[in-house]
Amino acid sequence: MNNTAVVTLIVVSAALTFFLIMLSLALYYLISILKQVKRMAAKAENVVGSVEAAAEAFEEKASSLAILKVISNIVTQASKFKKKG
16 A cells, blocks of 8 residues: 555544544433433432322312312301391
């Protein structure tokens, strides 16, 4: 092989080595970012579950309070009616 071919071979090999190393680093960072996203998604699912549980509890309490309020209004109206009559 002549000198030009050897130099070209060395330059191309160095460039390919450089890009291989860069690709490996990029892949490493991509995998670490995906792991973080996975953890964040899991935490978000836990938060959603907690919020759903709180909403269900609030809904149950709200329906109980609504019934209690209706009964309270009936008692109030009945007491007003007795005072008038």
